[in-house]
Amino acid sequence: MFIQQIINGISIGAVYALIAVGYSLVYSVLSFSNFAQGEILMIGAYIGFFTLTLLRMPFSIAITVATIGTGIVAILLEKIGYRPLRLRLSPLLYFMITAMGLSIFLQNFAIVTIGPNFRTYPDVIATKPFSIGEVYIGRLDLLIFVITIISLTILTWFIYRTKEGTAIRAASYNMRVASLMGINPDRIVSIVFFLAGATAGVGGMLFGIKYTVYPWMGILTIKAFIAAVVGGLGSLPGAVIGAFLLGITETFVAGYVSSALRDLFSFALMILIIIIRPGGLMGVITQEKA
């Protein structure tokens, strides 16, 4: 029972990690929370769903399409919503409001056009779990975990081993100085949004396979945010650790206390972290200077 709960927790934590990483990535460069990240995840889940069902593509192609498609959607959203604000050097409040506007728009647009019903993915993998002694590991959980690890590895490789990744890291320290060094801020922001969108796309599809797809699944952003705050906003390893921690905490609360109180617990966890360690587990507390 105990190990079973941990496995379930890791499985949901993996999905949280994929959203939280994109969230933290955008935060580290533009220092605002992209509330629309959850809706980007929803778009990814729907792209994956329709490539699987309408186009009858195999799973590997569907997940590639979802990844790239969601990344492109994220770039477009940035160009429409955030770029004008960036050029005008608007206060951060305006970014947050725009993000909220985008999130409302996308969510309700999906409700009106695609319909408010829950949709179930076709089976992409045999549902029969395999067992190690007493513990059952669902093939799906294993698949989710493996895909998450692969995506996060690619992301880490990109950020730490490529020229663009170095530019992103430079921009996260100081965008203005980075642009003086010949880094094109527009391009960096586009790449960041593509990466954030792509990971959200993978996460959305995995979430859809494990549970269902529905237009307001973007509410998962709250979970990603909690994970990112617990780990330290703006820190990628922090986001991953926070996500797994949150996933495991949630399954334990749902399993041993009450499933209705699950969200209350994760919210309390965030408030607790904010009070005890405002920078999160891995974050650094930066003092604002004039």
Add this chain to the structure above:
Amino acid sequence: MSTYFQGIIILAGINLIAVLGLSLLTGFTGSFCFGQAGFLAVGAYVSTLMTMKLNMPFLISLSTGMMATGLISILLGYPTLKLKGDYFAIATLGFSEAIRLVIENLDKVTGGARGIPGIPTRTTLPLVILMAIIATVCIRFYVVSRHGRNCIAVREDETAAQSIGINTFRYKQISFFINGMLAGLAGGLLAHYVGFIQPSMFSIIKSTELIVMVIFGGMHSVTGATLAAVVLTALPEVLRTAAAWRLVAYGAVVVFIMVVRPEGLLGSWELSWTSLRVLWLSSSSRLRLLRKR
């Protein structure tokens, strides 16, 4: 006056009260609150329970609802207002979801997801108008007072405000408290007007509606918020056929306003004798110019 028309005015007044608090908090103090529905819910449930379970007179249950909501906003603001805006926005959003969960799970007291039917309808048109006017006037004079100017300073640049000796945390807390009180009042009035409350009435959609009103009218203008609250409450009634698209349009409008005209409809224009005179003089001089041509 038909009851239907009266109903729209009452709802507009209730929305206005909730929007005024939000305008002070988000528009003037710069703390983005995305969980106004949670505060409405607290006000609505506390005042309803006072009326139904303890048989309190209406005004006492209303003020208890206000007090309870104000207290909760102080408690919630203490850990969250010290931090950056993002934390605050998500904390309020999380709070409003958490409140909904608590209400749904406290079956015995709140009736769970089914809600509480049969609340005595005590909210009348004159009462709502009176409350709305009092709230509008108070907020209108608060934002031009010394304290209001301090709030604006906090919004514009928190570090700079701190450096000239403004206790930024205190002013954010005051704004949050006033916002909570007004939301609690609006919630109580709403419960005693509709006569029925359930948790799903206080979802994110409600928070969205209210924050859109603030942004639409002009974040730095009480007049704008007032206008937006009235117009955006009445508009969906006129456009009943396109109800499904309402929230789609809200989202698009918010993005459009932020991209094209972030100051909203009225910007920072306020209704006052001076501003009216300026408007009158400029239009009459324009007329004179036209006649000369």
